[in-house]
Amino acid sequence: MLTKSTHDIAASFSRRGVLAATAGLMLGLASFTGAKAADDTIKVGVLHSLSGTMAISETTLKDTILFLIDEQNKKGGVLGKKLEAVVVDPASNWPLFAEKARELITKDKVSVVFGCWTSVSRKSVLPVFKELNNILFYPVQYEGEESERNVFYTGAAPNQQAIPAVDYLMKEEKVKRWVLAGTDYVYPRTTNKILEAYLKSKGVAQEDIMINYTPFGHSDWQTIVADIKKFGSAGKKTAVVSTINGDANVPFYKELGNQGIKAKDIPVVAFSVGEEELAGIDTKPLVGHLAAWNYFESIKNPANEKFIKDWQTYTKNPKRVTNDPMEAHVIGFNMWVKAVEKVKSTDPDKVIDALPGIEAPNLTGGVSKMLPNHHITKPVFIGEIKGNGQFDVVWKTPSLVPGDAWSKELDGSKDLIGDWVEKKCGNFNVKTNKCLGSGS
Amino acid sequence: MPAKLSARLCSLLLALLLVAFALPAFAGPFEDAVAKFANDEFSDTEEAIGVIASSGNPLAFSIISALQDGRLMADPDSKKVYVTGTDGKSVDAATGQPVASVPDSASAVRLNNRLRRSVDAALGSLTLQSPDLATRLQAAQSVFKSHEETALDAVESALAKETNRSVKSALGEARAAILLYKSDATEVQKLEAVATIKARGDQEALALLTGIGGDQPASVTKAAASAIGSIQSSLAVWSTVQNAWYGLSLGSVLLLAAIGLAITFGVMGVINMAHGEMVMIGAYTTFVVQEVIRTRYPGLFDYSLLIAVPLAFLVAGAIGVLIERSIIRFLYGRPLETLLATWGLSLVLQQAVRTVFGPTNREVGNPSWMSGAFELGQITITYNRLWILVFTLAVFAILLAMLRYTALGLEMRAVTQNRRMAASMGIATSRVDALTFGLGSGIAGIAGVALSQIDNVSPNLGQSYIIDSFMVVVFGGVGNLWGTLVGAFTLGIANKFLEPVAGAVLGKIAILVLIILFIQKRPRGLFALKGRAVEA
Numbered sequence: 001m002l003t004k005s006t007h008d009i010a011a012s013f014s015r016r017g018v019l020a021a022t023a024g025l026m027l028g029l030a031s032f033t034g035a036k037a038a039d040d041t042i043k044v045g046v047l048h049s050l051s052g053t054m055a056i057s058e059t060t061l062k063d064t065i066l067f068l069i070d071e072q073n074k075k076g077g078v079l080g081k082k083l084e085a086v087v088v089d090p091a092s093n094w095p096l097f098a099e100k101a102r103e104l105i106t107k108d109k110v111s112v113v114f115g116c117w118t119s120v121s122r123k124s125v126l127p128v129f130k131e132l133n134n135i136l137f138y139p140v141q142y143e144g145e146e147s148e149r150n151v152f153y154t155g156a157a158p159n160q161q162a163i164p165a166v167d168y169l170m171k172e173e174k175v176k177r178w179v180l181a182g183t184d185y186v187y188p189r190t191t192n193k194i195l196e197a198y199l200k201s202k203g204v205a206q207e208d209i210m211i212n213y214t215p216f217g218h219s220d221w222q223t224i225v226a227d228i229k230k231f232g233s234a235g236k237k238t239a240v241v242s243t244i245n246g247d248a249n250v251p252f253y254k255e256l257g258n259q260g261i262k263a264k265d266i267p268v269v270a271f272s273v274g275e276e277e278l279a280g281i282d283t284k285p286l287v288g289h290l291a292a293w294n295y296f297e298s299i300k301n302p303a304n305e306k307f308i309k310d311w312q313t314y315t316k317n318p319k320r321v322t323n324d325p326m327e328a329h330v331i332g333f334n335m336w337v338k339a340v341e342k343v344k345s346t347d348p349d350k351v352i353d354a355l356p357g358i359e360a361p362n363l364t365g366g367v368s369k370m371l372p373n374h375h376i377t378k379p380v381f382i383g384e385i386k387g388n389g390q391f392d393v394v395w396k397t398p399s400l401v402p403g404d405a406w407s408k409e410l411d412g413s414k415d416l417i418g419d420w421v422e423k424k425c426g427n428f429n430v431k432t433n434k435c436l437g438s439g440s
Numbered sequence: 441m442p443a444k445l446s447a448r449l450c451s452l453l454l455a456l457l458l459v460a461f462a463l464p465a466f467a468g469p470f471e472d473a474v475a476k477f478a479n480d481e482f483s484d485t486e487e488a489i490g491v492i493a494s495s496g497n498p499l500a501f502s503i504i505s506a507l508q509d510g511r512l513m514a515d516p517d518s519k520k521v522y523v524t525g526t527d528g529k530s531v532d533a534a535t536g537q538p539v540a541s542v543p544d545s546a547s548a549v550r551l552n553n554r555l556r557r558s559v560d561a562a563l564g565s566l567t568l569q570s571p572d573l574a575t576r577l578q579a580a581q582s583v584f585k586s587h588e589e590t591a592l593d594a595v596e597s598a599l600a601k602e603t604n605r606s607v608k609s610a611l612g613e614a615r616a617a618i619l620l621y622k623s624d625a626t627e628v629q630k631l632e633a634v635a636t637i638k639a640r641g642d643q644e645a646l647a648l649l650t651g652i653g654g655d656q657p658a659s660v661t662k663a664a665a666s667a668i669g670s671i672q673s674s675l676a677v678w679s680t681v682q683n684a685w686y687g688l689s690l691g692s693v694l695l696l697a698a699i700g701l702a703i704t705f706g707v708m709g710v711i712n713m714a715h716g717e718m719v720m721i722g723a724y725t726t727f728v729v730q731e732v733i734r735t736r737y738p739g740l741f742d743y744s745l746l747i748a749v750p751l752a753f754l755v756a757g758a759i760g761v762l763i764e765r766s767i768i769r770f771l772y773g774r775p776l777e778t779l780l781a782t783w784g785l786s787l788v789l790q791q792a793v794r795t796v797f798g799p800t801n802r803e804v805g806n807p808s809w810m811s812g813a814f815e816l817g818q819i820t821i822t823y824n825r826l827w828i829l830v831f832t833l834a835v836f837a838i839l840l841a842m843l844r845y846t847a848l849g850l851e852m853r854a855v856t857q858n859r860r861m862a863a864s865m866g867i868a869t870s871r872v873d874a875l876t877f878g879l880g881s882g883i884a885g886i887a888g889v890a891l892s893q894i895d896n897v898s899p900n901l902g903q904s905y906i907i908d909s910f911m912v913v914v915f916g917g918v919g920n921l922w923g924t925l926v927g928a929f930t931l932g933i934a935n936k937f938l939e940p941v942a943g944a945v946l947g948k949i950a951i952l953v954l955i956i957l958f959i960q961k962r963p964r965g966l967f968a969l970k971g972r973a974v975e976a
Contacts, residue, residue, distance in 0.1 A: 055799040184945045214944040217904045219895045222686040223939045233643035235651025250896045258822040264556040
């Protein structure tokens with residue numbers, strides 16, 4: 001979800017050389033471990049940043065895949081072969097993502113890649129996956145408006161996170177006035193565009209919507225929090241829908257707490273704040289603020305409890321938290337294993353065709369299904385932040401919500417669907433009955 | 441007689457029956473409501489709060505306040521509800537009888553935001569006549585906020601008894617808020633209410649007046665509109681004051697981050713790209729100090745920052761000396777190489793911290809004296825920002841005094857002004873270089889302690905300050921501490937006045953463009969250093 005910070009751009013003139021050198025060093029290490037692998041293994045690529053600004057979020061996902069592979073190998077691997085992880089470090093550097101993806105596919109000959117976090121990194125590797133015809137599982141909630149043959153989106157599309165959250169606030173908290181606050185890049189901007197259109201369709205007036213963008217890593221929130229307070233004093237119930245990303249969240253919530261904005265006055269519902277992010281904050285002043293996800297660590301369920309226990313044993317850290325993108329990787333990984341076992345081959349073409357329709361249990365008690373548009377069905381939960389950094393689920397959708405690749409709220413995409421089963425097309429226009437093709 | 445006897449028997453029977461029925465019927469609406477907490481349904485909890493708050497039962501306050509603090513335990517199996525006191529002892533919520541222990545199957549009754557508002561409103565009306573002044577004031581405030589009609593009687597009777605002036609005026613405002621929203625209040629009452637709320641004059645008053653809706657008498661609508669106008673214009677003045685304060689606060693953060701760089705870059709001329717990492721090391725030192733305090737001496741938590749400041753100075757300073765001795769001293773006079781080496785070093789330090797402490801944020805707590813805020817007129821001043829401003833100015837003053845009045849300060853100035861002459865006067869220039877670099881790094885470490893209070897403690901912490909720091913030092917004038925001070929506050933205030941107009945992203949860009957233009961005009965910054973050092 002993150003893109004390059006403004007600070008980095010200013011500094012990158014000198015940085016690229018050093019970065020490449022460091023990355024090269026790490027690559028050397030990675031391929032060294034890969035080199036001694038035998039041929040009778042199935043290789044699984046892991047493309048997550050282990051250094052740079054995104055390491056904070058992506059390192060956990062790398063560990064998740066290693067953990068899943070370890071578990072699968074204990075069960076005897078797949079098709080009688082052991083799985084073997086090939087880990088590379090794209091170092092939060094978006095062009096490097098494409099290079100590393102190419103290397104994974106051509107040099108290491110992986111059968112599938114689990115990776116990426118930010119939308120910009122996903123966009124950067126897309127052409128590589130198309131050209132070399134491999135599979136990418138992308139585990140993070142994103143802005144939608146995309147359906148590619150080689151990518152499987154196991155994170156939430158906007159209709160699986162943003163829209164239900166807004167519905168909850170409207171119904172349960174009777175919110176009439178909306179602050180859409182986000183970090184300035186593609187995910188928040190697209191999500192806010194969708195939300196704005198949705199709110200207007202529900203009769204919210206333009207003057208009751210305030211949209212605000214901040215740079216990456218923004219740390220001085222005084223003015224914006226004061227603005228939110230002011231906007232909230234118009235006599236109508238106000239809420240903040242936050243697509244603020246990454247590091248900027250901590251100072252934002254600290255400022256909210258210090259300026260005394262309580263959840264009962266102006267609740268904040270966040271789409272990028274999970275257990276992992278809260279680990280860096282004292283959550284007592286934040287009790288009652290909300291987050292919308294498809295998974296919470298606190299959800300009581302035998303599958304989830306077992307997963308948390310195994311994960312903490314694997315990482316040898318009894319306090320290690322779990323979060324939503326991790327669950328997405330769990331679902332995606334299990335779906336891939338099932339598809340491979342179904343077609344008895346790791347050939348990407350066969351697996352891509354087999355994946356739609358495959359079902360895998362999620363960790364919250366349901367069974368998620370891969371849809372023809374390469375998105376999955378997921379339940380949506382609204383959780384309230386508790387004093388211990390966990391969430392208390394206050395609302396959930398009655399059933400699993402299928403992910404929309406193309407938003408129904410935007411004029412440009414409301415007639416589009418992705419269907420890789422019948423139409424063999426990622427952007428099929430149902431009105432004109434035409435596939436727009438890969439050009440768009 | 442037999443008839444009489446049978447009648448008596450009958451009445452006795454009836455009485456017995458009545459008693460028998462009355463026993464379960466003893467569980468009146470209050471007890472029923474208490475039992476509802478065990479259903480774990482938000483709507484039931486809300487109903488229960490309403491019934492209990494208006495029951496007049498002496499247990500009501502303890503139940504509702506326990507609910508607020510998460511001390512109200514409900515057992516879904518037996519439908520029993522318990523209040524666990526702050527002392528750890530529990531009582532049965534419905535009867536007030538002590539119980540030996542709360543069963544394990546019981547869990548705290550859950551709340552959501554809507555319920556938290558009802559709890560506040562209920563507690564407000566219950567504590568209006570509390571003997572404690574602060575509780576009464578808070579109760580009046582929460583009634584003002586919730587302005588529910590049901591609280592009117594409680595407010596009026598409290599108002600009649602109240603003697604304290606500030607509580608009295610808060611109660612008056614609460615009464616006005618209720619009347620303003622009460623549909624059957626008279627026009628005169630409502631006009632009075634508008635006047636009272638107008639006198640309060642803050643954002644909450646504004647919210648209340650804006651929200652009254654159109655179904656009011658024309659005179660009330662008009663009075664409200666004019667009150668809104670006058671509150672808004674007074675708030676506009678306050679918002680300028682607020683921007684200025686925010687600017688000062690941002691300026692102090694910039695100054696704090698840049699002040700160490702003003703020494704290593706400004707005074708020594710070393711382009712130190714690892715400066716931000718020194719700040720980060722200071723922040724991690726604070727984290728380690730707090731961890732130790734948390735596990736060993738929890739009572740010292742409020743002093744954790746005071747303990748962390750000298751430690752951060754020593755740790756970062758020592759690393760600074762080490763860097764100077766092992767890398768930088770070989771690169772004097774080669775700015776490009778210095779830049780590359782220190783940049784590489786910054787990556788090494790980041791990755792080292794990432795390996796030791798993990799990639800995720802670390803929690804650094806705010807001591808109680810740095811949490812929260814107070815109101816000054818109509819602006820909110822948060823304690824952490826205030827203390828950081830004070831702290832920054834103190835660090836600046838100490839540094840200035842050190843450079844001016846100590847032997848080391850004199851030597852530093854001598855070496856920067858004319859290295860060769862200083863050397864021929866017997867000053868060990870290389871030792872002074874190491875100490876100066878150590879001093880700059882140590883001050884960056886101190887900055888890290890303060891910044892850990894407002895920002896993430898993650899390996900990337902330093903990166904976000906390095907550009908800003910260079911900006912401040914270059915803008916203020918290289919080699920001049922006063923220039924750094926003025927530069928930091930100018931940039932902070934300019935940024936905060938631009939931000940509401942242009943937005944945070946554009947505001948930042950505008951500042952950068954302005955600095956570029958300014959540097960074109962005055963390449964040496966605000967306060968250019970004159971003398972031989974400039975040409976050297």
